[in-house]
Amino acid sequence: MSFLIAIVGRPNVGKSRLFNRLSKAGDAIVHDSEGVTRDRQYADGEWYDKRYTVIDTGGFVPEAQAGMLAQMRIQAQVAMDEADVIIFMVDSRAGVVPADREITAMLRQSTKPVFCAVNKIDSPHQPEQYMGEFYRLGMELFPISAEHGHGISGLMDTISALIPKTRAEDVAPPYARVAVVGKPNAGKSSMINKLLGQERLLTDNVAGTTRDAIDTHITRGDQEYLVIDTAGLRRKTKISETLEEYAVFQAIRSIDRSDVVLFVVDAIEGITWQDKKIADVIQNRGRACVIVVNKWDLVDKTISTADEYVAAIEREMPFMAFAPVVFVSALSGQRVHKIFEYVDRAFDQFNMRISTAETNRFLEQALGQHSPPMHKKRPVKFYYASQVATRPPTFLFSVNRADGVKPSYRRYLVNKLREIYGFEGTPIRTVLRGRD
Numbered sequence: 289m290s291f292l293i294a295i296v297g298r299p300n301v302g303k304s305r306l307f308n309r310l311s312k313a314g315d316a317i318v319h320d321s322e323g324v325t326r327d328r329q330y331a332d333g334e335w336y337d338k339r340y341t342v343i344d345t346g347g348f349v350p351e352a353q354a355g356m357l358a359q360m361r362i363q364a365q366v367a368m369d370e371a372d373v374i375i376f377m378v379d380s381r382a383g384v385v386p387a388d389r390e391i392t393a394m395l396r397q398s399t400k401p402v403f404c405a406v407n408k409i410d411s412p413h414q415p416e417q418y419m420g421e422f423y424r425l426g427m428e429l430f431p432i433s434a435e436h437g438h439g440i441s442g443l444m445d446t447i448s449a450l451i452p453k454t455r456a457e458d459v460a461p462p463y464a465r466v467a468v469v470g471k472p473n474a475g476k477s478s479m480i481n482k483l484l485g486q487e488r489l490l491t492d493n494v495a496g497t498t499r500d501a502i503d504t505h506i507t508r509g510d511q512e513y514l515v516i517d518t519a520g521l522r523r524k525t526k527i528s529e530t531l532e533e534y535a536v537f538q539a540i541r542s543i544d545r546s547d548v549v550l551f552v553v554d555a556i557e558g559i560t561w562q563d564k565k566i567a568d569v570i571q572n573r574g575r576a577c578v579i580v581v582n583k584w585d586l587v588d589k590t591i592s593t594a595d596e597y598v599a600a601i602e603r604e605m606p607f608m609a610f611a612p613v614v615f616v617s618a619l620s621g622q623r624v625h626k627i628f629e630y631v632d633r634a635f636d637q638f639n640m641r642i643s644t645a646e647t648n649r650f651l652e653q654a655l656g657q658h659s660p661p662m663h664k665k666r667p668v669k670f671y672y673a674s675q676v677a678t679r680p681p682t683f684l685f686s687v688n689r690a691d692g693v694k695p696s697y698r699r700y701l702v703n704k705l706r707e708i709y710g711f712e713g714t715p716i717r718t719v720l721r722g723r724d
């Protein structure tokens with residue numbers, strides 16, 4: 289369950305500089321993802337033993353679409369709805385401008401902690417002298433320089449003290465936690481009603497572990513599931529609801545708490561940019577996934593076929609090719625029961641572990657059938673392979689030069705793993721460890 293820190297502020301105050309500073313630098317695992325959206329507004333970070341997700345709300349609405357103040361109101365509203373902590377950023381060189389006062393008034397209504405970062409105080413000496421007029425905003429102030437890194441530790445020490453340590457609920461249970469995500473009107477609520485309605489309820493819509501989600505335990509045969517419904521409960525504010533990015537934001541929370549994602553897409557609308565962003569979160573977080581094409585009852589089967597849909601999904605979201613696709617109608621309930629079979633299989637594969645003896649046999653066979661291309665006229669050598677993690681399955685390859693392995697060869701290895709072992713419904717990660 290991630291702790292969300294939102295950065296709010298006028299254009300050019302330094303939000304994206306701070307965002308970059310708070311994001312995890314140089315992720316140790318280089319993910320083998322291609323065709324993934326680059327313009328993320330969220331990133332994971334760590335401060336000592338605490339983990340969080342940071343969101344730059346600045347990119348939510350293009351400036352062209354709304355005036356500066358309107359844009360800031362949207363940022364602030366989203367932050368108030370979604371974040372656990374808000375960093376309100378101002379520019380020490382510009383002083384307090386009217387828009388800062390407006391937003392301060394809005395943020396004061398918030399029940400979330402708000403910290404004001406006074407940026408561009410580049411000289412570490414006597415930072416207070418630049419802050420005088422900001423005290424009038426009536427918030428706790430932190431002098432920082434996002435560019436040079438001064439003052440970040442003071443801010444983050446304060447914020448990280450609010451981040452809970454790992455809780456019992458973060459430890460994976462033996463059953464699948466299933467998140468239902470998708471863009472607005474794809475049919476998530478209808479789907480959840482059908483899924484829950486069909487099965488015996490263990491507990492009746494207990495309020496979940498977070499204030500935002502309703503978690504429902506259900507059983508089917510002797511299988512237990514936890515269905516996570518983030519969309520259902522929350523009283524959304526009008527502004528958030530109309531904001532197109534909001535669906536993605538909301539999906540992050542559900543996906544973070546899940547093992548298997550039921551990704552609901554609308555058969556009539558096809559794959560939209562919102563779907564692609566949600567898919568990006570799923571793959572970035574490495575969750576198992578079943579793609580549920582909903583409203584199949586509305587599709588004229590004489591002109592559209594399931595195969596064409598699968599091809600469209602593969603074309604639009606090539607990095608989701610691992611996810612099986614099921615065609616349903618949440619309205620009539622047609623084939624909804626099938627979803628559980630796919631979830632069971634995806635969850636099983638998500639947890640699958642292959643022995644080191646077996647992975648090395650696999651490596652030998654894969655190398656034998658198609659040897660790695662040379663790198664700068666030198667051979668690329670693979671020494672051994674082992675599965676270092678499950679959830680999702682992660683394979684480490686020991687090689688002479690990590691940068692000598694081309695992405696296409698990495699994909700070949702992943703495809704070969706799928707060909708031999710299946711892994712349907714789960715992403716596979718690869719890590720290359722070089723010797724020099």
Ligand code: GDP
Nearest residue numbers: 298299300301302303304305408433434435436
């Ligand atoms: P955003 O629009 O709020 O995301 O602002 P950016 O992070 O893009 O920064 C806007 C400009 O301010 C850039 O030219 C940055 O280099 C500059 N800037 C950001 N932080 C600092 C800082 O701490 N000190 C100084 N001097 N400039 C900064």
Ligand code: GDP
Nearest residue numbers: 472473474475476477478582583586617618619
């Ligand atoms: P959500 O915003 O993703 O939770 O979507 P809802 O479950 O509220 O559904 C949005 C609209 O689509 C509602 O009017 C539903 O009745 C309709 N809908 C949902 N699933 C289906 C379906 O399988 N077939 C048809 N024809 N309509 C559906």
